[in-house]
Amino acid sequence: MGKDETDRWLEQVYQASGREDLRKLYDSWSESYDADLQHVGYLHAPIITGLVARHVPSRDAAILDAGVGTGAIGNILSLLGYNNLSGLDMSEGMLAKARARECYVDLRKGVLGEALDFPDGAFDAILSTGTFTTGHAPASAFHELTRILEPGGFLLFTVGTIIWEEQGFGQVLDGLVRAKKLAAVETTPIYRPLPFSPLESGFTTRAHVYRKAG
Ligand SMILES: C[S@@+](CC[C@H](N)C(=O)[O-])C[C@H]1O[C@@H](n2cnc3c(N)ncnc32)[C@H](O)[C@@H]1O
Secondary structure: OOHHHHHHHHHHHHOOOOHHHHHHHHHHHOOOHHHHHHHOOOOHHHHHHHHHHHHOOOOOOOEEEEOOOOOHHHHHHHHOOOOOEEEEEOOHHHHHHHHHOOOOOEEEEOOEOEOOOOOOOOEEEEEEEEEEOOOOOOOOHHHHHHHOEEEEEEEEEEEEHHHHHHOOHHHHHHHHHHOOOEEEEEEOOOEOOOOOOOOOOOOOEEEEEEEEOO
16 A cells, blocks of 8 residues: 555556446455545545535535545535435445445446436535546536536536546536536636645646536
8 A cells, every 4th residue: 555556556547448447447446445545645525525515505405426436525524514415436346435434325326428317406416526537437427417416506526637628528518508507606726636646646637616507
């Protein structure tokens, strides 16, 4: 365990040969994922939980963590009093870790980029960290996420700076804004989510907040 071990995992997930390969890698990584990310100063959790506290004050809000992973974000939100948390992920291994935290009312397997098994307007807020990144969930997933968001609800998520344009995130989100389905609320400055990773310390991202028209 350590920075080098974390980098070996990061290298593998960023070079995954497809969705099934990626899913298996996360199943295997789930055992040491939390400790590995702590070693490299993972910054998404404090950023996104701060944004949730700013925009979604109700502790009863129905909040979906899309790409929930081991549930690190839910753990913090639960400690802050949020009591209606759900999570979705394509990796059973990661979901099992999230389940063990006992802070989610619902955890289920699902694939971002495909149809999601939730009714329209199911959530007051949807968050996602580290999942809209190279070779992971596609920009097209934002159509489904917008559908399952309650009118007036918030979308809070991170996207790697480079892939924002390269992989069509700007295009999809601008399109949803032009169609008056979403409004842009705020975007953080660029930050380095893995500052102490020798391999990925130069990787940069932003967190974005959008609100569904309502
Ligand atoms: C880097 S981890 C981030 C986990 C958690 N959000 C965090 O910040 O610690 C990426 C997670 O997204 C999941 N994932 C990747 N692509 C996905 C997709 N298309 N649909 C659903 N989950 C996906 C992986 O299984 C993994 O749990």
